[in-house]
Amino acid sequence: MEKIWLIIKREFFTRVRKKSFLITTLLVPLAFAAMIIVPILLSTSSSEHKLIAVVDKSGLFENKFPDSKGVYFKYVQNQPVDSLKLHYSELGYEGVLYIPDFDINRPSGFEFYSSGQASITIENSINKDINSIIEKKRMELQGIEPSKMDEIRSDVEVTFKNGKDEKKGSSWVSYGVGYASGFIIYFVLLLFGTSVMRGVMEEKVSRIAEVMISSVKPFQLMMGKIVGIAAVGLLQFFIWGIFITAIYSLIPLFFSPESMQAAAAQGNPAQTAEMVHRMREVIGSINWGLLVPCFVLYFLGGYLFYSALYAAIGSLVNEDASDVQQLTIPVTVPIIIGIMIMMKAVQDPGSPLAVWGSIIPFTSPMVMMARLPYGVPGTVPYWQLGLSFACLIGGFLGTTWLAGRIYRTGILMYGKKITLKEAMKWVVRKP
Amino acid sequence: MNLLEVKHLKKHYDTHKAVDDVSFDIQQGSIFGLLGPNGAGKTTLLRMITGIFYPDEGQIFFNGQKFDPENDVQYIGYMPEERGLYKKMKVGEQTLYLAQLKGLSRKDAVQKIKYWFDKFDINSWYNKRVDELSKGMQQKVQFISTVLHQPRLLILDEPFSGLDPINSNLIKQEIFNLSQQGTTIIFSTHRMEQVEEICDHIMLINKGHKILDGSVKQIQQDFKQGLFKVGLGTMPNPAQMATYHFNIVQTHDKAFTVKMNEDSSTNDILLHFIRQDIPVTYFEEILPSINEVFITQVQQTENSNAPVAALPLA
Numbered sequence: 001m002e003k004i005w006l007i008i009k010r011e012f013f014t015r016v017r018k019k020s021f022l023i024t025t026l027l028v029p030l031a032f033a034a035m036i037i038v039p040i041l042l043s044t045s046s047s048e049h050k051l052i053a054v055v056d057k058s059g060l061f062e063n064k065f066p067d068s069k070g071v072y073f074k075y076v077q078n079q080p081v082d083s084l085k086l087h088y089s090e091l092g093y094e095g096v097l098y099i100p101d102f103d104i105n106r107p108s109g110f111e112f113y114s115s116g117q118a119s120i121t122i123e124n125s126i127n128k129d130i131n132s133i134i135e136k137k138r139m140e141l142q143g144i145e146p147s148k149m150d151e152i153r154s155d156v157e158v159t160f161k162n163g164k165d166e167k168k169g170s171s172w173v174s175y176g177v178g179y180a181s182g183f184i185i186y187f188v189l190l191l192f193g194t195s196v197m198r199g200v201m202e203e204k205v206s207r208i209a210e211v212m213i214s215s216v217k218p219f220q221l222m223m224g225k226i227v228g229i230a231a232v233g234l235l236q237f238f239i240w241g242i243f244i245t246a247i248y249s250l251i252p253l254f255f256s257p258e259s260m261q262a263a264a265a266q267g268n269p270a271q272t273a274e275m276v277h278r279m280r281e282v283i284g285s286i287n288w289g290l291l292v293p294c295f296v297l298y299f300l301g302g303y304l305f306y307s308a309l310y311a312a313i314g315s316l317v318n319e320d321a322s323d324v325q326q327l328t329i330p331v332t333v334p335i336i337i338g339i340m341i342m343m344k345a346v347q348d349p350g351s352p353l354a355v356w357g358s359i360i361p362f363t364s365p366m367v368m369m370a371r372l373p374y375g376v377p378g379t380v381p382y383w384q385l386g387l388s389f390a391c392l393i394g395g396f397l398g399t400t401w402l403a404g405r406i407y408r409t410g411i412l413m414y415g416k417k418i419t420l421k422e423a424m425k426w427v428v429r430k431p
Numbered sequence: 432m433n434l435l436e437v438k439h440l441k442k443h444y445d446t447h448k449a450v451d452d453v454s455f456d457i458q459q460g461s462i463f464g465l466l467g468p469n470g471a472g473k474t475t476l477l478r479m480i481t482g483i484f485y486p487d488e489g490q491i492f493f494n495g496q497k498f499d500p501e502n503d504v505q506y507i508g509y510m511p512e513e514r515g516l517y518k519k520m521k522v523g524e525q526t527l528y529l530a531q532l533k534g535l536s537r538k539d540a541v542q543k544i545k546y547w548f549d550k551f552d553i554n555s556w557y558n559k560r561v562d563e564l565s566k567g568m569q570q571k572v573q574f575i576s577t578v579l580h581q582p583r584l585l586i587l588d589e590p591f592s593g594l595d596p597i598n599s600n601l602i603k604q605e606i607f608n609l610s611q612q613g614t615t616i617i618f619s620t621h622r623m624e625q626v627e628e629i630c631d632h633i634m635l636i637n638k639g640h641k642i643l644d645g646s647v648k649q650i651q652q653d654f655k656q657g658l659f660k661v662g663l664g665t666m667p668n669p670a671q672m673a674t675y676h677f678n679i680v681q682t683h684d685k686a687f688t689v690k691m692n693e694d695s696s697t698n699d700i701l702l703h704f705i706r707q708d709i710p711v712t713y714f715e716e717i718l719p720s721i722n723e724v725f726i727t728q729v730q731q732t733e734n735s736n737a738p739v740a741a742l743p744l745a
Contacts, residue, residue: 006531014520207515211573214481214509215532412483414513 004220004227011199011228016235025236029243050122053093055081057101064133071122073097085113097126104141107134174373175346177286181295182342182370189302189335189365192233193310197328199225200314200411209411218408223400226307230300237299286373294372294385301392302365305399306331312403315410316418323417330420338363346370349379359388361395402427433492434459434584434615435480440489442475449475451639452489457617457632462610464630464647465619466721468729472639473619474512477586480617481509494583505534508582512589512619514573516561523557526576533580540579547575551601566593574602578609585609586617591625603629623722635725637732643724651718654727657691658717659700664710671707676700688717 015021050071056062065073074093076084081098088096095114102109110130112123136146200222203209212221309331317323341363345354349371357367358380368388371380409426410418435457442450450472457463467473478484480491482500491498493506516525523544530540548554551571561569570593578585587606591599606629610616618630626633627647634644643650659677663685672679676695681688691700697714704711 003532006528010528206518207513208517210483210511210513211509211515211529212532213483214507214511215504215529412478
């Protein structure tokens, strides 16, 4: 036990002390922060004055454009358009909006001049404003009062509740959380599995393997590496968790609610506003107390299940790195199938494909994580969760046993190219 | 007293017999040479002695007890032929790690590392990464990490490969020192000149079988062919050389290599020259080198495809 502890420590510290660990650990929360902060900063920075000259021949739009988001409109009456087009930037304008004297039933000939391509935001808001002004004018002409129109408009939203306690839920939230956690597990399995494989390859290629196993058992060496790398992963998740919670709770301190709203309105206004609203709802509506421990367990279970197989593959590889591709296929394919089932399961978490995918240990870490946010025991009954765990534990005991037997022989095989068929024979052979 | 006793050890791979019924003893404190051509089964044998492989049949006794890999590995230092170090690790950390895996406490290990690094004058390497060192330097570190825990049995598989003559000598000297301090050493190689120089006792294996086993001196005696070199003051004419006591094998400048007939004695040869009044300047027995013994023995087993009894050649 003492020896395996030494191995775990070495695997852990050599990785944690690497620069690349520091970089990825810091970079991910930074990227997350940037995803939230950058739109806000952009919206605040664009509040510097953008003045647009409006030449209105129709007289319909006088003082009708709302100044917003740092865009201001100035109505210019007594200047010819052609000279304005030439000199607008000298006069301090960002661009010139030309409105001809048009027929209300067939509006056309609206033009906007600027030095560069007008931004999508300006383009959208000008189009929207012109159309709503024309609509209003038409309503007036038809004798419809705008207040009547507002009364007619419908804005109903169904509240979806689930479970006995009628907890307010939202499939959108479940979808998002399920998809994200399933995807993270997929990513982690590939990333850390490959990391284990590379570690084993390094030991074999640098010829330290035989030196090592004259002191420790091959199984100890393999498990030490697997556990050490798992510890690195958990530490990384832990740091990310702290960072992300910190950033999320600090954001409102730095930015006023108005600027948050502004940021939301910057993109697709309705959708983004909805998203901000939903994001807050996520925190409340998801059962984090169940989801976080399940995530950790499925991460560990799935990782142990696959990393042992990756270790076995690593032990088969010789100097020729091109073997790696071919040998990893039988391990990578089930993971990819898993992510594909996950994508289906997140849309329809009750389907037989999703249910079986979340029980069979080859795919369960990804698929179950996609289903869990839809609710336990609503969507995922307890027996399914229990069976899934039991299968996963049985599965990783099986794969580590199998991998250990391949590993102990493979790690000492030099020079010769080893096929999987040959490796399977080692499983039953005495070392 | 025997530190290691190996009895009827067998190991098969599929249909191939890597080690087939090999038995031998190694005396405490001796340097034991394990010889054999490539693929003879040396590495498999060593892996069983170090607990890496389990024998299919047969027993190993370590220090009088049945060999227990779990526990006894701490008394064994093994430098395999395929050896290496973690390339990205620092030299000091690496030796410390390997020593701790052999059961040394951190404090003990640090002390021993200091002793050996001082001895080899490599303290300045402590914080260097292994891949910053030359191959020869890495070999030194490898040797140190093999002997750091003061093993009772030190197994060296081709220890001099990749070393220049100066470093070879340094390691050779350390092997002698350790042997004098009571360490038992198994030295596996196919470089024969080193064997004669270093080993007390040798065993030759080929195709998984033991071919011969004995002390270097004994083997040379067993395989000698009655060859002598006679130095002469003046070269005799051919007519003076007619005798049934010996035949001339080779003629040198003022010397002959002769093969003595079985029922003659060395004095018969000397008397032959003295009677003819030819001055003898020197007379020496030519013993077969281990290399010659090795080659003839291996060739014989190759031809017969079966083990031959270790009988002296007539």
